[in-house]
Structures are given as C-alpha cells and as structure tokens.
Amino acid sequence: xxxxxxxxxxxxxxxxxxxxxxxxxxxxxxxxxxxxxxxxxxxxxxxxxxxxxxxxxxxxxxxxxxxxxxxxxxxxxxxxxxxxxxxxxxxxxxxxxxxxxxxxxxxxxxxxxxxxxxxxxxxxxxxxxxxxxxxxxxxxxxxxxxxxxxxxxxxxxxxxxxxxxxxxxxxxxxxxxxxxxxxxxxxxxxxxxxxxxxxxxxxxxxxxxxxxxxxxxxxxxxxxxxxxxxxxxxxxxxxxxxxxxxxxxxxxxxxxxxxxxxxxxxxxxxxxxxxxxxxxxxxxxxxxxxxxxxxxxxxxxxxxxxxxxxxxxxxxxxxxxxxxxxxx
Amino acid sequence: xxxxxxxxxxxxxxxxxxxxxxxxxxxxxxxxxxxxxxxxxxxxxxxxxxxxxxxxxxxxxxxxxxxxxxxxxxxxxxxxxxxxxxxxxxxxxxxxxxxxxxxxxxxxxxxxxxxxxxxxxxxxxxxxxxxxxxxxxxxxxxxxxxxxxxxxxxxxxxxxxxxxxxxxxxxxxxxxxxxxxxxxxxxxxxxxxxxxxxxxxxxxxxxxxxxxxxxxxxxxxxxxxxxxxxxxxxxxxxxxxxxxxxxxxxxxxxxxxxxxxxxxxxxxxxxxxxxxxxxxxxxxxxxxxxxxxxxxxxxxxxxxxxxxxxxxxxxxxxxxxxxxxxxxxxxxxxxxxxxxxxxxxxxxxxxxxxxxxxxxxxxxxxxxxxxxxxxxxxxxxxxxxxxxxxxxxxxxxxxxxxxxxxxxxxxxxxxxxxxxxxxxxxxxxxxxxxxxxxxx
Numbered sequence: 039x040x041x042x043x044x045x046x047x048x049x050x051x052x053x054x055x056x057x058x059x060x061x062x063x064x065x066x067x068x069x070x071x072x073x074x075x076x077x078x079x080x081x082x083x084x085x086x087x088x089x090x091x092x093x094x095x096x097x098x099x100x101x102x103x104x105x106x107x108x109x110x111x112x113x114x115x116x117x118x119x120x121x122x123x124x125x126x127x128x129x130x131x132x133x134x135x136x137x138x139x140x141x142x143x144x145x146x147x148x149x150x151x152x153x154x155x156x157x158x159x160x161x162x163x164x165x166x167x168x169x170x171x172x173x174x175x176x177x178x179x180x181x182x183x184x185x186x187x188x189x190x191x192x193x194x195x196x197x198x199x200x201x202x203x204x205x206x207x208x209x210x211x212x213x214x215x216x217x218x219x220x221x222x223x224x225x226x227x228x229x230x231x232x233x234x235x236x237x238x239x240x241x242x243x244x245x246x247x248x249x250x251x252x253x254x255x256x257x258x259x260x261x262x263x264x265x266x267x268x269x270x271x272x273x274x275x276x277x278x279x280x281x282x283x284x285x286x287x288x289x290x291x292x293x294x295x296x297x298x299x300x301x302x303x304x305x306x307x308x309x310x311x312x313x314x315x316x317x318x319x320x321x322x323x324x325x326x327x328x329x330x331x332x333x334x335x336x337x338x339x340x341x342x343x344x345x346x347x348x349x350x351x352x353x354x355x356x357x358x359x360x361x362x363x364x365x366x
Numbered sequence: 367x368x369x370x371x372x373x374x375x376x377x378x379x380x381x382x383x384x385x386x387x388x389x390x391x392x393x394x395x396x397x398x399x400x401x402x403x404x405x406x407x408x409x410x411x412x413x414x415x416x417x418x419x420x421x422x423x424x425x426x427x428x429x430x431x432x433x434x435x436x437x438x439x440x441x442x443x444x445x446x447x448x449x450x451x452x453x454x455x456x457x458x459x460x461x462x463x464x465x466x467x468x469x470x471x472x473x474x475x476x477x478x479x480x481x482x483x484x485x486x487x488x489x490x491x492x493x494x495x496x497x498x499x500x501x502x503x504x505x506x507x508x509x510x511x512x513x514x515x516x517x518x519x520x521x522x523x524x525x526x527x528x529x530x531x532x533x534x535x536x537x538x539x540x541x542x543x544x545x546x547x548x549x550x551x552x553x554x555x556x557x558x559x560x561x562x563x564x565x566x567x568x569x570x571x572x573x574x575x576x577x578x579x580x581x582x583x584x585x586x587x588x589x590x591x592x593x594x595x596x597x598x599x600x601x602x603x604x605x606x607x608x609x610x611x612x613x614x615x616x617x618x619x620x621x622x623x624x625x626x627x628x629x630x631x632x633x634x635x636x637x638x639x640x641x642x643x644x645x646x647x648x649x650x651x652x653x654x655x656x657x658x659x660x661x662x663x664x665x666x667x668x669x670x671x672x673x674x675x676x677x678x679x680x681x682x683x684x685x686x687x688x689x690x691x692x693x694x695x696x697x698x699x700x701x702x703x704x705x706x707x708x709x710x711x712x713x714x715x716x717x718x719x720x721x722x723x724x725x726x727x728x729x730x731x732x733x734x735x736x737x738x739x740x741x742x743x744x745x746x747x748x749x750x751x752x753x754x755x756x757x758x759x760x761x762x763x764x765x766x767x768x769x770x771x772x773x774x775x776x777x778x779x780x781x782x783x784x785x786x787x788x789x790x791x792x793x794x795x796x797x798x799x800x801x802x803x804x805x806x
Binding site for chain 1: 485492496673691694695696698760767768787788789794796801802804
C-alpha cells in the first residue's frame with residue numbers, strides 16, 4: 039500500500055494521444071499511465087517526470103488493444119504474435135483449430151507460447167474444457183452447442199447471441215434474416231463485391247475480424263489494421279470501426295473485462311496512425327478497392343509491456359545507451 | 367569446395383486456393399463450379415493470345431548476376447523468366463504490372479531463418495512471401511532424425527521454397543539439453559540424410575552448443591566433408607567452453623563455411639570491444655574464404671558492433687534474418703528491414719541486393735539456379751519501394767537508430783505466381799471484377 043497522498047511512479051506513460059475508447063465514451067486527447075501491467079490513470083496533464091518511460095503519442099490515436107474474434111492459429115494456421123500483435127490485436131480468438139481432443143496440444147504449442155492473448159472457439163462440443171479453462175474457451179465453432187456463444191459461417195444452427203462470420207463472402211448468407219434472429223454479424227473473410235452493396239443497404243457488421251490464415255494473409259493481406267482500413271474505405275468512420283474491434287467483439291465473446299481502457303484493468307493498448315496516400319486493398323476474392331487512407335499500428339502494449347514499436351517511440355538511441363550496455 | 371548438387375525439385379503442390387474448406391463452404395463451391403469452368407474455357411481462348419503470363423513493366427531492375435541496374439521489363443511464362451528487355455509490349459501479357467518508381471530484384475534468399483523444430487519457428491509463407499523472400503533456409507531446425515517430418519510438414523506444403531541447413535544434432539533444435547548432447551551428433555548419419563535429400567538439404571548447422579571443446583563444430587565439419595556441403599556455425603565463445611573465435615574462424619571453419627550472427631558480441635568478436643577495430647584474424651578468415659552472415663535475430667544485431675564494423679568497411683557476405691517469433695517483434699528483423707539497416711550503415715542498395723540473392727545462392731551451392739533474373743530460371747521476383755524520410759530501426763538490445771531510407775516490400779512473385787501484392791497492382795477494381803470469381 040502506498041502512503042496516503044504519495045505519488046505513484048508509472049512504468050509507462052502514453053502522452054497526448056487522441057484516445058478513442060468506445061466503452062468509456064472517451065474521444066479526446068488524454069494521457070494514459072500504466073503501472074504493474076494495469077491502467078493506473080487516464081487524465082490530461084499527467085507529468086512526464088512521473089514515469090520511467092514516456093511515449094509521445096501526439097501524432098497518433100490510442101485505443102484499447104484490438105480484439106480479433108476470427109483467426110486460424112493452429113498447426114496449419116498462422117503465428118498470432120507475428121500477425122496480430124503487430125497490428126494492434128492483443129486478443130486473438132482461434133476459430134475452430136482445436137477440438138476437445140486436440141485442445142491440449144493447441145494450448146501448449148500456441149496459447150502458452152504467445153504474447154497475444156489467444157482464446158478459442160473449440161470445434162465441436164468442448165465438453166469439460168469450458169469449465170476447466172473458462173478464461174480461454176469462449177465458445178464453439180460451427181453450430182450452437184450448450185450455453186456458450188457459437189461462431190459459424192452458416193446461419194442454420196445459430197441462435198440469438200451467436201455469431202455469423204464471413205458475412206460478405208461470395209456465399210452471401212441471409213444477413214437481414216440473421217440480424218432479425220438476433221445473430222451477431224462478423225466480417226471474417228469478405229469480398230468488396232458483396233460488402234459494398236450490403237453496407238449500402240445498412241447491413242453493417244457488429245464485429246470486424248480478419249479471418250486470417252495462411253492464404254488470406256498473402257494477397258488479401260488480412261491483418262486487423264488492413265481490414266479496418268478496408269472498412270473505412272467502404273465508408274465506416276474510425277469510431278465505427280473501433281467500436282467493432284474493441285467493445286463489440288468483447289461483448290460478442292462475453293468478456294466485459296476486455297476491449298476498453300479502464301483504470302485498474304489490464305493494460306492492453308494499441309497506438310494507431312492514420313496515414314494518407316494513394317492506396318489500394320485486395321479482398322478475399324482478389325478484387326481491388328482504391329483508397330486514400332490507411333490505419334497502421336505503430337505501437338502495441340500487452341499486459342503493460344511494449345511488445346511492438348515500429349517507430350521506436352519508447353526506445354533509447356543506442357549512442358545514449360552506452361556502447362555495450364545490455365540493460366533495457 | 368563446391369558441392370555437386372542435384373537440381374532441386376521445383377514441383378509445387380496444388381493448393382485449394384482462396385477459401386478454406388469448412389462446413390458450409392462446400393455447397394457454395396459446388397454451386398460456383400459450373401460458372402468457373404465456363405469462365406476458364408472462355409478465358410483460355412482470350413489468354414491463348416498472350417505469350418506471357420505476367421509482365422512487370424518499367425521497374426528499376428537490380429539483377430547483380432546479369433549486371434543489370436536500370437529500367438527494364440520482365441516477362442514471365444510457365445513459371446519461368448521468359449524475357450528481360452527494355453521494352454516488351456504490354457499486349458503480349460495476360461497480366462501487366464506497372465512497376466514504375468519501384469525496384470525489381472530476384473526473389474530474396476534468407477540464408478538463416480526458423481520455420482521448423484525450434485520453439486520460435488514461424489510459418490514460411492506468411493513470414494517470407496510478404497517480405498519479398500522467396501527462398502527461406504531453415505537453419506538447424508531439423509536433424510537427421512526429424513528431417514522427414516520437416517519435409518512433409520513444412521517443405522512440401524509451403525509456397526515459399528524452403529531449404530534446410532540440417533542440424534548436426536540428430537533431434538535438431540529442440541532445446542539446450544539436446545543441443546549440448548555430443549552423443550547425438552553423428553557425422554555419418556547426418557551426411558547420409560543430406561545425400562538422400564540433396565534437393566532440400568544444402569548444408570549443416572551447428573548451433574547453441576554450450577559444452578566444452580570443439581566436438582560440435584568438428585563433427586559438423588566432418589559431416590560437411592562427407593556430404594560435400596558447407597557448415598553454418600553459431601557458437602558461444604564464453605571462456606569455459608575452451609574455444610576462441612580466432613581459432614574457430616582460422617583453423618576450424620573451411621573456406622565456404624559460414625559464421626552467422628556476425629554483429630553479435632558473444633559468439634564472434636568481429637570488433638575488438640576496447641579498440642573498436644575490426645579484428646585482424648576476422649579479415650584473415652575472410653581472405654581464406656570463410657563467409658560472415660548477418661543472422662540478425664533476437665540477440666545478434668547490435669548497433670555498437672554493426673556501426674563500427676560497417677564504418678570500417680566490414681560488410682556481411684550475406685544478409686539474413688534469423689527470423690523467429692521473437693526477432694520479428696521489436697527488432698522487426700525481416701529481409702527488407704535487415705537490408706534497410708545495411709543501407710543506413712552505408713551499404714549501397716546494389717550491394718545489399720547482391721548479398722540477399724547471388725551471395726546466399728552461391729553459399730549454398732545453388733547459383734545460378736537461384737538468386738538471378740536470368741531467362742529460363744524459375745520466376746522468383748521481389749518488388750520494393752525505397753522510401754525516404756526519417757525511420758527508426760531497432761537492434762536486438764532494443765535500442766534504436768534513425769535512418770533516412772527504408773525498403774518496403776510491395777509485390778512478390780514465386781515460381782511465376784503473384785503471391786503478394788500490397789497495392790493490388792495486378793488485380794482489377796471490385797466493380798469490374800465479375801461477381802463470384804476469385805481473380806487469378
């Protein structure tokens with residue numbers, strides 16, 4: 039316990055970033071102080087001198103760590119840290135790589151090895167796994183079974199509160215019917231040719247996910263910031279996109295502890311840059327959409343630690359660090 | 367010491383493209399089958415007019431093997447480089463890519479990466495291809511006991527060309543206890559596996575050995591002599607091992623053998639840590655043909671070493687990443703990043719491309735079969751943008767340096783297929799794309 043009135047010393051301070059935190063209704067320039075892996079304070083004018091490490095976030099947006107509820111991280115899938123953390127995703131949910139039988143090896147080879155918080159929709163009935171790993175198993179892949187939410191790409195078998203993914207794929211699932219039924223709509227793999235007309239009809243997704251796997255990371259380049267940029271290019275605002283990648287997915291997987299910047303909560307954060315330029319994106323069917331803006335993740339904080347920092351914002355120049363210093 | 371190699375099998379597995387087979391997708395695929403067949407028939411009629419499958423137009427080609435350093439067109443047909451010339455008509459190709467303002471190079475060869483066995487291994491396709499790397503050499507993940515598993519699990523299913531520097535340890539890179547076990551370092555069995563799998567195994571790796579004496583390096587070199595392949599060494603030089611880097615590079619390694627982690631400070635001491643000068647014995651080793659490989663990794667690219675060595679003109683012979691799940695994060699050690707670091711430390715772009723294509727191909731005895739844009743060779747091509755501005759680059763100690771040039775991967779062609787295209791240069795706009803076809 040700190041003595042009353044004593045000033046806390048922070049491990050990390052993100053100064054002057056434009057904070058967008060849909061759950062807490064924040065959309066303004068604020069400082070975020072982090073201590074012992076937790077968000078310690080969110081306010082204006084937190085003194086830089088009170089933190090061991092300070093990041094000037096003036097040029098960037100600061101958001102809750104993003105949540106991707108549809109990726110493939112199993113033996114035939116992709117590496118979550120490499121592809122998720124680097125685009126601001128701090129929670130990545132695997133869509134059905136593990137069955138009740140293979141979950142053990144998925145846990146030891148992927149979940150326990152990753153800095154990303156990897157959660158799972160288990161393929162088929164999870165059985166006793168759900169009770170054994172309530173903090174990891176968030177639902178069932180395929181069709182509904184038991185009380186947990188299901189994630190599937192066919193509406194048949196999904197109930198209110200379940201999640202339909204790949205909603206703008208060439209299979210064109212019945213979105214209006216799904217929404218009427220109370221099923222949540224998740225992007226997953228998608229085609230501009232299907233998404234653009236659907237968005238015009240007002241059929242916006244409830245959650246934006248990547249559906250990333252070995253194929254979609256190549257031509258469609260389906261990382262989270264890439265997919266968010268695509269939805270902004272199709273007309274969604276930055277706020278709309280962030281709602282669907284933070285609080286939206288947290289609700290969908292029934293994890294209210296995730297997807298916000300809340301004092302006392304786990305410090306999972308993304309620092310994003312909105313770049314302008316002449317850009318173009320490919321969809322899952324390899325068609326192109328030309329755009330003028332793009333989101334990039336410049337820094338990711340996971341559990342209070344900087345795990346990705348493309349601009350070196352949190353780092354010391356080597357000439358100031360002593361020629362042979364190995365201290366971080 | 368040039369090894370006689372059989373030609374690598376270039377047959378790529380046919381892959382279910384675009385869409386993962388899963389419940390629900392089958393019905394959609396079946397419904398689309400008929401129209402796909404029709405389209406292919408129709409397209410076949412149109413495309414039969416084209417001599418080339420792919421044409422990269424007006425890029426600045428850097429192809430050190432052919433002494434090309436200027437604006438050229440490159441045509442691809444049947445998975446091979448068909449023609450490199452100043453002006454190839456756009457009408458002769460099915461797909462034309464405008465590469466103006468971009469650099470076009472042979473697909474990069476990453477001589478030291480991790481895609482099997484090691485706990486931090488990555489998947490080759492999503493780590494290599496988006497970085498312009500078309501050939502990845504796994505450095506010691508598999509040993510003779512585990513190589514077949516790597517062949518079936520990683521080499522054959524990957525679009526990236528994956529080669530192996532097989533570990534002298536039979537169990538491969540599976541942890542310190544295994545890697546220190548001299549009893550599992552069998553030169554004969556290792557050599558036999560190499561001879562059996564010459565298409566895939568290009569040399570031997572000895573790594574992380576923490577025991578006393580020279581057994582690991584000696585046995586790796588003995589296997590190298592039996593199979594006529596080079597050895598790549600990464601090795602601790604703490605005094606308790608009874609080894610010195612001087613003896614290692616002057617009398618243990620043969621001409622053509624490689625020392626990776628060149629800008630490390632504890633496996634090799636390229637720069638004297640007190641005087642800041644490049645060690646004379648390192649220059650002597652280079653003169654006798656020992657190669658020095660970058661092998662950036664999570665602990666082996668240090669600004670104080672790299673900056674001093676490069677300022678004295680001591681450049682690595684080959685640029686490689688030592689890519690694994692940790693080095694890809696804060697240090698961001700993919701090939702364009704490693705090349706950018708070299709550029710900002712004074713290496714010309716042409717020299718950096720030479721050290722990422724021709725030199726690694728030669729080091730593994732695969733030149734000129736790999737690392738060139740010569741007509742008739744497999745079409746592995748990388749396209750880059752050289753950005754100018756102020757950029758941060760980070761070393762393995764998580765200290766930064768600032769540089770003004772950054773190489774960015776824009777497009778990758780592997781065996782004639784467009785596999786990565788960051789800006790959609792090879793594909794039509796969505797509203798002109800036809801509704802239900804995956805565009806090739």
